[in-house]
Amino acid sequence: MLRYFLKRLMFLIPVLLGVSVVIFSIVHLAPGDPAEVMLGPSATQEEITNLREQLGLTKPLYVQYGIFLTNALKGDLGRSIKSNAPVVDEIMERFPATLTLAVLGMIFAIAIGLPLGILAALKQNTWVDALCSFFALVGFSIPNFWVGLMLMLLLSIYIPILPSSGFDSWKNFIMPTIVLGIQTMAVIARMTRSSMLEVIRQDYVRTARAKGISDRLVLTRHILGNVLIPVVTIAGIYFGHQLGGVVITETIFSIPGLGRLIVDAIRAQDYPVVQGGVLFFALCVGIVNLLVDLLYAVLDPRIKAQYRAAK
Amino acid sequence: MNGPLLEVADLNVIYKTYEGTVAAVNGVEFSLEAGRTLGLVGESGAGKTTTALSIMGLVPSPPGIITSGSVNFAGKNLLSLSEKEMKKIRGNHISMIFQDPMTSLNPVVTVGVQISEALVAHQNLSEAEAEKKAMEMLEKVQIPGQRYREYPHEFSGGMRQRVVIAMALACNPGLIIADEPTTALDVTIQAQVLELMRSLKEEFSTAMIMITHDLGVVGEVCDHVAVMYAGRIVETGSLEQIFGNARHPYTLGLFRCIPDIEEETSKIRPIEGLMPDPLDLPSGCPFHPRCPQCMDLCRTVVPGVLDDGGHRVMCHLYGKGGAVHG
Numbered sequence: 001m002l003r004y005f006l007k008r009l010m011f012l013i014p015v016l017l018g019v020s021v022v023i024f025s026i027v028h029l030a031p032g033d034p035a036e037v038m039l040g041p042s043a044t045q046e047e048i049t050n051l052r053e054q055l056g057l058t059k060p061l062y063v064q065y066g067i068f069l070t071n072a073l074k075g076d077l078g079r080s081i082k083s084n085a086p087v088v089d090e091i092m093e094r095f096p097a098t099l100t101l102a103v104l105g106m107i108f109a110i111a112i113g114l115p116l117g118i119l120a121a122l123k124q125n126t127w128v129d130a131l132c133s134f135f136a137l138v139g140f141s142i143p144n145f146w147v148g149l150m151l152m153l154l155l156s157i158y159i160p161i162l163p164s165s166g167f168d169s170w171k172n173f174i175m176p177t178i179v180l181g182i183q184t185m186a187v188i189a190r191m192t193r194s195s196m197l198e199v200i201r202q203d204y205v206r207t208a209r210a211k212g213i214s215d216r217l218v219l220t221r222h223i224l225g226n227v228l229i230p231v232v233t234i235a236g237i238y239f240g241h242q243l244g245g246v247v248i249t250e251t252i253f254s255i256p257g258l259g260r261l262i263v264d265a266i267r268a269q270d271y272p273v274v275q276g277g278v279l280f281f282a283l284c285v286g287i288v289n290l291l292v293d294l295l296y297a298v299l300d301p302r303i304k305a306q307y308r309a310a311k
Numbered sequence: 312m313n314g315p316l317l318e319v320a321d322l323n324v325i326y327k328t329y330e331g332t333v334a335a336v337n338g339v340e341f342s343l344e345a346g347r348t349l350g351l352v353g354e355s356g357a358g359k360t361t362t363a364l365s366i367m368g369l370v371p372s373p374p375g376i377i378t379s380g381s382v383n384f385a386g387k388n389l390l391s392l393s394e395k396e397m398k399k400i401r402g403n404h405i406s407m408i409f410q411d412p413m414t415s416l417n418p419v420v421t422v423g424v425q426i427s428e429a430l431v432a433h434q435n436l437s438e439a440e441a442e443k444k445a446m447e448m449l450e451k452v453q454i455p456g457q458r459y460r461e462y463p464h465e466f467s468g469g470m471r472q473r474v475v476i477a478m479a480l481a482c483n484p485g486l487i488i489a490d491e492p493t494t495a496l497d498v499t500i501q502a503q504v505l506e507l508m509r510s511l512k513e514e515f516s517t518a519m520i521m522i523t524h525d526l527g528v529v530g531e532v533c534d535h536v537a538v539m540y541a542g543r544i545v546e547t548g549s550l551e552q553i554f555g556n557a558r559h560p561y562t563l564g565l566f567r568c569i570p571d572i573e574e575e576t577s578k579i580r581p582i583e584g585l586m587p588d589p590l591d592l593p594s595g596c597p598f599h600p601r602c603p604q605c606m607d608l609c610r611t612v613v614p615g616v617l618d619d620g621g622h623r624v625m626c627h628l629y630g631k632g633g634a635v636h637g
Contacts, residue, residue: 202414203414204414204415206409207407207415207417207478208425209369210367210402210406210407210409211401211406211428211478212397212401212402212429213398213402213429214398214432217428222417222420225419226417226418299419300418300419301418301464302462305462
């Protein structure tokens, strides 16, 4: 199992290399010149040329990439053009807020989506099912920035019980958590419902019922154990999706997280921060996928057996 | 014990589907003494499994509805029991072995837990005691007890079916319903599993309903036989009565379908036609469209049952006491 884990960890290397090439190319092929932006409209051509020289922007692209990669491997993602602080420090300063938000969003999505899906399946073709499915459809269909604005309007302005921005108390997290998690919640609810309906019809559930054990035990031991496998897959994929959603959520609620950092950096053409931030996001998504794969092994002994065989 | 262990009378089950109402079981009647084995024989769709599920109280509802009848087990009408009371019977006094061992075990639960959970539910055993008993049950079906913690995918098909048998026998039930327990297995494994079932049945003196479409299996393990066609029992009797003196044209047809190694294969005569559409059963005797001895009467009137010393036949050929051989 440990060897399998390490092997999977190795797979992250080509993924990150690929991401680094793509992000480096996009940032450097994009129009606009960081030196011009930094110095403002009043700068002379000489000043701009000097700064370009200083930043290493005059070297060929592949040399620049080589320098970027070597430094990145040493844990150095360069310095922010805007603040002159190391990019790694900037990321680490902003990351806790983003991670908290992403995890809270996931917890919200699972805590609401899973019971909703189970309830809908147990009450299949009743009004309860219809209501749950409608709720899930709405949750999936409305764009989350709109949800954010509407929640803000409702809970910060009409009934002012929650702060609309900032990052100092737990109250600040409520609305962003809902905004970030609502789509994942809807997807988990729908996935749980369909997975439940499939599992309920399986022979082994009938076998379990034929043993005369309690309905509760049939649900928790025999049905849910099997329902969770596809739900975990979807939740893992959507966790990555949520990290993307963080950009919007953090912007709406003025939360100083990684998403905001990158958005601001793009506006300021602060390319080292953009590169470093995106690379860091890719690393996070890779790690989450790895964790999901390991979670499979916990949930499904057949997969665990494959892992053992694959070492 | 006085009277039969199980007595099913006038059982009627329908399934309400979008296409219409399926009459799955129509007035089924049979009884079974403690410790005996009844073979329930018929083609796919004859209503064998629905009959079994009705006894277990597990007819899927919706769409299934038991419209009338009674299932008396050890003096209680199971159809009038609440779900809670039924749970105490299921797995404890009556248990069921399902057809496909590949799908009837939960892939993510160890076989040990799947055996012991019935013991915990019914016999007030602690987890540890149940585990010990479950290991004993595994040994009984010739699987080493230390494989308790393994998952179904680590067992072969025949072994899985033995696990299912251990599960069914765990609480030492009075009745086991085995729904085609060997159909999904290889022929060599079939024989082993049948032999195992027979010896355990003796050891635990359990009554059994063996659902099968294989008359060979019936001949090996059953004391009584009931032949089902289109939701009805068309002929029933002791093994000797049915195998020695089958009367219903359908039963005779089934016997003619068995290949004989001493005769040429061209002599197998399958029954012409197909099972009737259960949405639209024929009038009169349900077998009449396929019956080689069909008479005018058969097309309009449902035959009554002629009882000849426990050998019961539902056919107009014998309806007026005449014993014409088919």
